Amino acid sequence: QVQLAESGGGLVQAGGSLRLSCGASGIISSINAMGWYRQAPGKQRDLVATITRGGSTNYADSVKDRFTISRDNAKSTVYLQMNSLKPEDTAVYYCHARNWGSSEYWGQGTQVTVSS
Numbered sequence: 855q856v857q858l859a860e861s862g863g864g865l866v867q868a869g870g871s872l873r874l875s876c877g878a879s880g881i882i883s884s885i886n887a888m889g890w891y892r893q894a895p896g897k898q899r900d901l902v903a904t905i906t907r908g909g910s911t912n913y914a915d916s917v918k919d920r921f922t923i924s925r926d927n928a929k930s931t932v933y934l935q936m937n938s939l940k941p942e943d944t945a946v947y948y949c950h951a952r953n954w955g956s957s958e959y960w961g962q963g964t965q966v967t968v969s970s
Contacts, residue, residue: 856878859877861964863947864965868969878951887907887952890947892966893948903917922935939966948961
């Protein structure tokens with residue numbers, strides 16, 4: 855129904871920036887919200903940021919004022935601009951989408967590594 859494809863992960867020094875992209879394809883008209891989650895080894899998968907179809911955003915306290923989530927005009931792509939990166943941001947970042955029926959879709963994940 856919905857396929858998600860992430861890009862933009864990589865290795866960056868502390869204080870640097872990365873921008874993640876997630877493109878949605880398939881039956882995208884039913885998507886209500888998209889967002890980013892992250893998971894470090896031995897840790898649970900935690901919410902990073904979400905954005906609704908109408909543009910409302912939410913951020914985890916740990917990334918507030920450093921990360922910015924946005925979407926394109928067609929609402930088929932979501933971005934995560936990550937600034938002032940810290941080593942604690944190191945994780946696999948997963949794109950996430952939810953439709954009006956509360957079905958959930960996940961991307962494969964992209965590794966973000968922040969060196970100190």
